[in-house]
Amino acid sequence: MRAVLIVNPNATSTTPAGRDLLAHALESRTRLTVAHTGHRGHAIEIAQQAVEDNIDVVIAHGGDGTVNEVVNGLLGKPGRLPLGQLPAVAVVPGGSANVFARSLGIPADPVEATNLLVDLIDAHVAAGGGDWRRVGLMDCGERWGVFTAGMGVDGEIVAAVEAHRKDRQKGVSAGRYIRVAVPALLRSTRREPQLTLHLPDREPISGVHFAFVSNSSPWTFANARPIYTNPDCRFETGLGVFATTSMSAWRNLWLARRMWSKRADIKGPHLIRDDDVASVKITAATPIAAQIDGDYIGERESMTFVSVPRALSVVAPPPQPTDQR
Structure with a gap:
C-alpha cells in the first residue's frame, strides 16, 4: 500500500514529535512519502500529484482547512466526480476543532487517532483490500x-x-x-x-x-x-x-x-x-x-x-x- 502523509506544520496542534510518531507507525505498514505544506493551497497540489502517482491513501495531518484542500485536490473541480480509482483519505487531527475527523468517529487526540488509523489499515489488508467507507460531500459550485x-x-x-x-x-x-x-x-x-x-x-x-x-x-x-x-x-x-x-x-x-x-x-x-x-x-x-x-x-x-x-x-x-x- 502506497501512502502520502500531508503535514500542515502551522496547524494548531501539530508538533514534530507527533508527526514523527505518525510517520514511524505508517512506515511499517505502507510505502510512505511525507510532504509538508508551505503555503495556502499546497495540500491541493500534493493531493493532485497523489492522484497522478496512483497513491492508495492520503493522510491529512492538520485541521479542517487541510482536509478540505486534500479533498479538493483529489476530486478536482465540482460538477461531476472524476472517473477512475482515487486515493482514500485518512485524517489525524492537528487543528483546533477537527470537525470532519471527529464526526467520522476519529479521536481528537493525535496519538489515539494514529493508533486507530494503524488498526484500520491492518484490518483492510487482512481482509484482502476492498472498499473503504464511502461518505457524501457538498458540491458548493466553486469548490x-x-x-x-x-x-x-x-x-x-x-x-x-x-x-x-x-x-x-x-x-x-x-x-x-x-x-x-x-x-x-x-x-x-x-x-x-x-x-x-x-x-x-x-x-x-x-x-x-x-x-x-x-x-x-x-x-x-x-x-x-x-x-x-x-x-x-x-x-x-x-x-x-x-x-x-x-x-x-x-x-x-x-x-x-x-x-x-x-x-x-x-x-x-x-x-x-x-x-x-x-x-x-x-x-x-x-x-x-x-x-x-x-x-x-x-x-x-x-x-x-x-x-x-x-x-x-x-x-x-x-x-x-x-x-x-
Whole structure:
C-alpha cells in the first residue's frame, strides 16, 4: 500500500514529535512519502500529484482547512466526480476543532487517532483490500465542501476569526472563537434580513438572517463539547439546513441552549430546519459574507449546495446509528 502523509506544520496542534510518531507507525505498514505544506493551497497540489502517482491513501495531518484542500485536490473541480480509482483519505487531527475527523468517529487526540488509523489499515489488508467507507460531500459550485458552509453571520464570524488569527499569529481556541464571535453576532442583530432560502419543492423563504448548510453532525465542537444544528444529518444522508428569520436575543439564546444539549431537540417558531435535503440555494439582496468548511471565501450574492452521495473514500470506522456519540 502506497501512502502520502500531508503535514500542515502551522496547524494548531501539530508538533514534530507527533508527526514523527505518525510517520514511524505508517512506515511499517505502507510505502510512505511525507510532504509538508508551505503555503495556502499546497495540500491541493500534493493531493493532485497523489492522484497522478496512483497513491492508495492520503493522510491529512492538520485541521479542517487541510482536509478540505486534500479533498479538493483529489476530486478536482465540482460538477461531476472524476472517473477512475482515487486515493482514500485518512485524517489525524492537528487543528483546533477537527470537525470532519471527529464526526467520522476519529479521536481528537493525535496519538489515539494514529493508533486507530494503524488498526484500520491492518484490518483492510487482512481482509484482502476492498472498499473503504464511502461518505457524501457538498458540491458548493466553486469548490467541494466537506462538512459545513454558510452565508451571513456565519461567514462574518469566520472572517473575523481568520483576521484575529492572522494578527495574533495564534491558533483558534474555543475561548478566542467566542470572544470574536459574540461582537459579530451582536452587530448582525441590528441589520435587516438579507437572505432568501430556496429548498426543493417549496416556495422561497425570504427574511432570513443567516443560513448554515451541513454535511454531517455535530455542526462544530467547543473543545470536547459537540454543538448541533442538524442532529439527524449524516455523511450518508442529504444536506442539513439551519436558518433563522429572527435575531431576537431571547429566542436565539433559547435555541443556543438546545444546540448545546446532549440530546439536541432543535426547534423554534423562527427556525427553518431540515436534516436531509438534496440541494439548497441561498440568495442575498446584497453581497454577503460566506464560508466553506471554516474558510472565509469572501462575499457572495448567491450560492447553491448539492449533496453528492458516496463521493469520497475515507479510512474511518463504520457509521454509527447516531452521530451523537
